[in-house]
Amino acid sequence: MLPTKEAYEVLFPDYPDVVTVKQMCEMLGGISMKTGYRLLHSGEVKSFNIGRSIRIPKISLIDYLAVAEKYTK
Numbered sequence: 228m229l230p231t232k233e234a235y236e237v238l239f240p241d242y243p244d245v246v247t248v249k250q251m252c253e254m255l256g257g258i259s260m261k262t263g264y265r266l267l268h269s270g271e272v273k274s275f276n277i278g279r280s281i282r283i284p285k286i287s288l289i290d291y292l293a294v295a296e297k298y299t300k
Contacts, residue, residue: 231284234289235285235286235289236260236291238285238289238292239254239285239288239289242285243256243285244284244285245281245282245283245284245285246283246285246288247280247281247282247283248264248267248283250262250283251263251283251288255287255288257290266291267281267283271294272287272288272291272293273287273290274287287292
């Protein structure tokens with residue numbers, strides 16, 4: 228996996244710095260919303276709330292992918 232700064236510049240350039248759950252699911256290869264919420268509620272992907280809306284920093288997804296890649300090797 229690329230170092231975080233390089234990964235941030237290269238991965239997901241078409242998405243904003245903070246994404247919705249729907250966008251996160253798209254970014255992770257089209258996973259279901261149910262799986263997306265499971266990742267958020269388990270803490271595997273870090274997020275925060277704004278009112279009743281969940282927002283996910285793009286860097287949290289990059290970190291999640293780096294950890295997932297480590298365990299799949």
